Amino acid sequence: MYERLKRLIRPEKNSSEPLTTDLHSHLVPGIDDGAKDLETSLSLVRSLYDLGYRRLITTPHIMMHRFPNSRDTILHGLDTLRTAVDAEGIPVSIDAASEYYVDEHFRELIEKEELLTFGENEVLFELSYVIPPIDLETIVFELQGRGYQPVLAHPERYLYMHKDEEAYPRLKEKGVRFQVNINSLGGYYSKPVQKAARRLMDQGWISYLGSDTHHRRHIDALTKTLHTDVVAKVQRNNTLRNNTL
Template sequence: MGFWNNLFGGKTKNEKTYLNKLSWITWDIHNHLLPGIDDGSPDVEQSIELIKGLKDLGIHKSVSTPHVMYGVHNNTPDTIQAAHRSLKNALRDNDIDFELNYSAEYMIDDQLDAIMTGDQLCSMPNKFVLIEMSYLSESKGLFATIKNLLERGYQPILAHPERYNYYHNNFKIFQEIKNAGCLLQLNLLSISKYYGEQVKTAALTLIRAGMYDFVGTDMHHTRHLEALKGVVLKYDVRELLRDCPIKNATMFETVQEKKIA
């Protein structure tokens, strides 16, 4: 019980360092590093600062996932590609070695079906697609969206399920989501109190049940970066997630690469 008790009351050990504590993740599959296209990094300069922070933590590969949210962040493959190209050029000009891919985080809203129908999804390698819901109310289209994505050959991943407060008293819904074919991604900051005590409790409950398939930083700004450093100083994240089948390191391997491994 000491390990779990430490999650709620442990103290940071000052002699530890955050350097390379997240190297085991390999890929950060959820972040908002691309400059100026959503509520994440506002410009290239901050994007580079955040990327340097990820590298310090041991993460050298990333899939940037800007919001696609009707009426708020109306991103398209073109806007995402342009921001990605701008940041890639800046990384090259500053001689920063960092593998930067791009996709999107899709809000389940009235626009998403049209995006799928029009073949305008900006998916990750191997056709993974990150989806999210409003924090205020459950999307009635969640299961239909999961079904539609799977039928089109995509693998949906639900972002930060622990943050949907309306599910906190209905944990069986998470198994129903997984049974429908959707995978679950944990925000690393959720294991602290960054988003609140209830979110932390939900995250730890899902961890104990071995429900998570992926982790992500969901990094938007330097406050997230500093908080993440504090999390990895305070907690042994890899040990915490030992019972979860975290797939970040292998999700983009080809079938042939998996056979060789």
């Protein structure tokens, strides 16, 4: 199946342009496990700017058992963050979507068509790290049926997918786009996660790279990884969509 998908999903172009748009971060202050306050948010935004980012699409969690955020709480927090960034004179544009955890609440939001999106009506969603979802393909179908483009956050971090040779190609055949964490490629999370990220890179299946910035440690790791040629390697074999957002 891998070889068949490599023929079906070919990069549209080779790109060596700088990565100036980040998809996936937790910069809105005080609403999830990301920036704890506005001061921290501003420090993280400034650091991302210093790394070359000029557009940030931040994605607070909506996870009802831990972070019961809503469209309103996220957009209100975004307004606060934008105002502070402007006051600090940091020349970065910031928008917000969400990183949706797949649970019953997520399915209710799909049905109501009340999801925060980016790009081409795209929705970033995540899964449990330890329990394989039993109805993932059904959820993908429901998203697509409502006109959404599903984007799976950090697929390389779901260890159960490492053991299933068909997991990634099956999702690609269903039209799911993959957002891989840059720090995964640099080995920040673990060697198995790094191996899976590089496998996705080699197959040409990465649509988005994300910083997944929560705190200073992520920035420190990101700085080290971006000082390697990893982004250029991804661009040689993948059609990255970051800078089209």
